[in-house]
């Protein structure tokens with residue numbers, strides 16, 4: 001129902017960049033290798049995303065707009081092991097309830113595709129259409145029917161900067177895929193597929209910035225985390241042995257000479273999911289203590305990989321926050337790894 005969707009939209013859709021995030025994640029979940037984003041008016045006027053993913057059949061295209069109909073969660077256990085980026089099945093219904101949305105999609109095995117036109121959550125038109133394989137979603141007039149929310153949008157340039165940072169994030173995390181971001185007047189990012197994360201860094205930030213970065217790699221067995229295993233005679237009823245599995249850190253951290261005035265150049269991913277995590281930011285600040293002044297920030301691109309059960313991504317619908325099961329272990333391992341990497345690279 002439209003009202004429930006608008007309420008959910010309040011949580012999922014904070015601003016145009018949150019729409020872009022949901023759509024990008026859907027394209028990645030659909031195995032797209034080429035993703036093109038177009039925005040007008042900082043995303044309020046238009047956000048269009050074109051992908052070459054697997055597309056949807058007609059039934060799925062309609063189901064996609066029913067709240068939770070597509071939820072990949074079956075039991076509460078599933079919450080702890082989410083493999084795809086999307087999992088709540090509420091992004092599309094929420095976005096559709098506060099905009100005019102046009103979906104065009106086609107499966108490879110079908111001769112024609114499906115077009116779904118929605119305004120303020122109501123389906124206006126469903127048609128067969130000749131379309132390329134993949135999905136295109138155009139969102140126009142975001143918040144046109146929720147004036148109170150529209151008022152909270154920031155200046156066009158601010159919203160555009162958020163979108164650009166976000167698309168850059170995803171491009172960095174998926175070097176093997178082709179990403180583009182265009183505004184009405186200019187190409188903001190064109191990043192054809194490259195082989196490695198280092199190639200992508202070079203492609204996006206240029207040679208000088210890439211040369212000021214040091215690569216990080218480290219791995220630690222989660223079974224060595226936290227409390228030492230108690231001897232058998234001291235184990236109580238609820239003692240559970242730690243899960244086996246690894247915490248792996250890869251990525252790049254800047255040499256001391258490359259400093260920024262804000263933390264916008266700190267990019268953190270957990271299991272390939274973009275996060276904004278205070279714990280990791282704190283670990284990085286500690287790692288750079290007395291290496292760069294406390295008033296400046298490093299440039300960081302870090303990928304943390306860990307077993308799905310070690311991290312809870314279900315803290316907030318917008319999914320940028322996470323909770324680690326062994327947070328002290330994760331924090332200290334990030335801090336010590338980055339610190340050691342910086343010390344080793346000293347001239």
Ligand code: ADP
Nearest residue numbers: 026027030064070086087088089090091092135
């Ligand atoms: P979720 O991603 O949490 O499942 P969404 O509301 O974001 O929920 O999307 C609903 C469903 O629509 C997805 O589960 C997926 O099946 C389908 N879908 C959305 N976007 C795409 C896309 N770009 N390509 C293929 N299928 C898509």
Ligand code: MG
Nearest residue numbers: 022026086091
């Ligand atoms: Mg989704």
